[in-house]
Amino acid sequence: NANTLLAPFNASFPPALADQWPPNMTLPGTDSASLNAALGPGGTPANRQTGLSSNAVYRLELTMARSVTINLNVTSAGYNSATHQVDLYLYDIGNNQLAAATGSMQGKSMTINLGIGVYLLRLHHAASNPAPVNYSLVIP
Numbered sequence: 001n002a003n004t005l006l007a008p009f010n011a012s013f014p015p016a017l018a019d020q021w022p023p024n025m026t027l028p029g030t031d032s033a034s035l036n037a038a039l040g041p042g043g044t045p046a047n048r049q050t051g052l053s054s055n056a057v058y059r060l061e062l063t064m065a066r067s068v069t070i071n072l073n074v075t076s077a078g079y080n081s082a083t084h085q086v087d088l089y090l091y092d093i094g095n096n097q098l099a100a101a102t103g104s105m106q107g108k109s110m111t112i113n114l115g116i117g118v119y120l121l122r123l124h125h126a127a128s129n130p131a132p133v134n135y136s137l138v139i140p
Contacts, residue, residue: 022057022120027068029139031058032075035086035125036132054130058137060119069111071138072101072123076131079106083131089122102126 025031035054060068072088081104088101088108098119101108125133 025058054125
C-alpha cells in the first residue's frame, strides 16, 4: 500500500502537512539545504532513474500577479563548478519551462513576472563530477 512504500522516506500516506511535496515556499522565503548525487535531497535515496544527479523542488503558489526574484547561492566551501554547480529552473504547473539560470557561476538569480497560479522551482545539481553541495535559496 502507499503508506508502506512511503515509510522508508520518512513520509506517510495520505500526506500530512509536512509530507506534502513539493514543499511550498512562502513569499518572501528562504531555505538552506544540501544536495548529494549519492543520496538525493534531504538525505533520501536518489531517484536511480534520473542518474547521478540530485534535485530539490519547491512549489510557489501565487494568489496575485507579481514580479518574483529568485536568488540561489552555492555555499559549499571551495566552490568548483565541476563538483558544485547547481542550476535553477522555473516551470508552470503544465511543466512548461518559464525561466532558467544555468552555468558555472556560484550564485544565480532570475526575475520574472508571474500571474496567479502554482509554479515549480527546481534546483538541479548539474556538476560534471558531483560532490555534496550546500545551497541557500532566497525569494525576497
